[in-house]
Amino acid sequence: MFKFKIILILPLKLRKKIEEELNKVKFNLTLEKIIKYVLLGSLVLSLIILLFFRDEIKLAPNFLVALVGYLVISYLISLAIGIFIVYSLVIIKKNKRKKEIESVLADYLQIVAANLNAGMPIDQALWYAVRERFGVLAEQVEVVARKVMGGIDLEQALVDLAKSYDSDLLNKAVILLIEGLKSGGEMAPIVNKIAWNIKETQLLEKEVAAETTTYTVFIVFAALVAAPALYSLSHRIILIMSEVSSKIDINAIAGVSTSVPLNLSGQAIQPGDFKLFAIVNLFITSIVSAIIISKIKKGGGKLGIKFIPFFAVGAIVLFFILIVILNQLFSNLVI
Numbered sequence: 322m323f324k325f326k327i328i329l330i331l332p333l334k335l336r337k338k339i340e341e342e343l344n345k346v347k348f349n350l351t352l353e354k355i356i357k358y359v360l361l362g363s364l365v366l367s368l369i370i371l372l373f374f375r376d377e378i379k380l381a382p383n384f385l386v387a388l389v390g391y392l393v394i395s396y397l398i399s400l401a402i403g404i405f406i407v408y409s410l411v412i413i414k415k416n417k418r419k420k421e422i423e424s425v426l427a428d429y430l431q432i433v434a435a436n437l438n439a440g441m442p443i444d445q446a447l448w449y450a451v452r453e454r455f456g457v458l459a460e461q462v463e464v465v466a467r468k469v470m471g472g473i474d475l476e477q478a479l480v481d482l483a484k485s486y487d488s489d490l491l492n493k494a495v496i497l498l499i500e501g502l503k504s505g506g507e508m509a510p511i512v513n514k515i516a517w518n519i520k521e522t523q524l525l526e527k528e529v530a531a532e533t534t535t536y537t538v539f540i541v542f543a544a545l546v547a548a549p550a551l552y553s554l555s556h557r558i559i560l561i562m563s564e565v566s567s568k569i570d571i572n573a574i575a576g577v578s579t580s581v582p583l584n585l586s587g588q589a590i591q592p593g594d595f596k597l598f599a600i601v602n603l604f605i606t607s608i609v610s611a612i613i614i615s616k617i618k619k620g621g622g623k624l625g626i627k628f629i630p631f632f633a634v635g636a637i638v639l640f641f642i643l644i645v646i647l648n649q650l651f652s653n654l655v656i
Contacts, residue, residue, distance in 0.1 A: 345485055346414040359403040366399035367392060409626045416624055419488045421457045423523070426490060429455055429462075430516035437509035443502065444475055461485070476502060490519055533617045544610035545635050552599035553643035557651065559592050596644075600637055607632035 340352050350358070371378070374391055381387030429450055436446035448466050451459045461482055468478040476499050483495040494515050501511040611632050615625025 342411060342415075346411055346418060348411065348414065355407055359400070359407060363396055363399035363403045366402065367395040370395040370399065409629075412623050413627050415487065418457050419486050419491075422461070422486060423488055423490050423519075425455045425458050426494065427516045427519040427523070429458055430494065430512050430519070434509045434513035434516065437512060443508055444469060446508075490522065494519065530618045536617055537614050540610050540614055544606050544632060545639065548603060548606055549636050549640035550643060552603065553640055553647055556592060556595055556599065556644060557647045559590055559595055561651070563592065599640060603636040603640060604633050607636050 336352065343350075343352060343355075348355075371391055374395075378384065378387045378391055429452075432450040432452070433446045436449055437443065441449065444466075447462060451462050453459065455462075465475075465478040465482055468481070469475050479495045479499060483492045497511065497515050501508055608629050611625035611628040613625075614628065615623070619625075
């Protein structure tokens with residue numbers, strides 16, 4: 322009996338590309354399981370979202386059309402959230418493995434240079450420099466060794482290693498190493514120089530990150546404190562204006578003057594609508610702030626993905642806390 326595989330909903334090229342990325346980061350779940358979990362989780366999340374709009378659905382002229390419309394929109398939103406979560410997990414794990422390699426790459430190359438000075442050929446110098454403390458890098462060097470023993474050229478194996486990680490340091494180190502092999506010169510001084518250049522680059526990155534701390538603090542304050550405070554104050558102003566306008570007697574004003582300059586019969590902004598607007602904007606601000614901070618501190622926007630949940634939750638929670646505080650402060654205000 323034919324059994325439909327849910328993985329077939331993705332194009333073949335996209336499927337292969339995603340599977341390659343999952344293999345690079347050693348993801349625990351297969352692509353098929355990920356798709357199943359995302360689709361199922363999106364359905365549950367969409368039903369939860371529907372609960373928040375049940376009143377709007379009940380008041381709609383056509384209940385069935387409104388129900389289907391809200392369900393489709395909420396499911397698409399939930400599906401986008403699920404895909405973003407999986408993408409974020411892959412990026413975070415990929416960056417973690419990259420940092421593990423870069424943190425020990427200079428030490429590893431210095432041991433390789435020492436082995437070359439001892440008279441070892443380049444392939445043996447690479448293998449015998451492996452230490453357990455090198456972690457991910459040690460695993461990848463062992464993979465390179467197996468490829469070379471399987472008949473693959475050393476240069477090609479090193480290129481494959483560089484392509485496996487989105488690391489400029491590793492990529493440049495491999496390129497310089499391959500150029501040194503092609504030139505046929507003395508490899509020990511070249512490898513040692515590469516190691517020292519990597520250490521200098523890492524020190525320079527730390528200095529740049531320290532110099533930009535002021536900008537980071539300003540962005541964090543603006544996103545997590547200033548924005549929620551201003552939105553909560555605006556929400557309070559809308560509530561006060563709503564209460565004031567509800568107590569103005571339009572007929573009495575019209576009796577005094579034949580032309581009323583202000584139309585207070587309706588309210589342009591509802592407090593509930595503004596609260597939803599503020600939440601959406603705080604979430605967008607959190608995303609942009611996290612990406613900017615990551616770009617300033619680390620040199621790449623993708624590294625900021627892990628900060629987005631903390632920024633978004635912190636800003637939105639503070640927004641609601643300030644709303645409660647302002648409600649208590651203005652509870653005795655008589656208008």
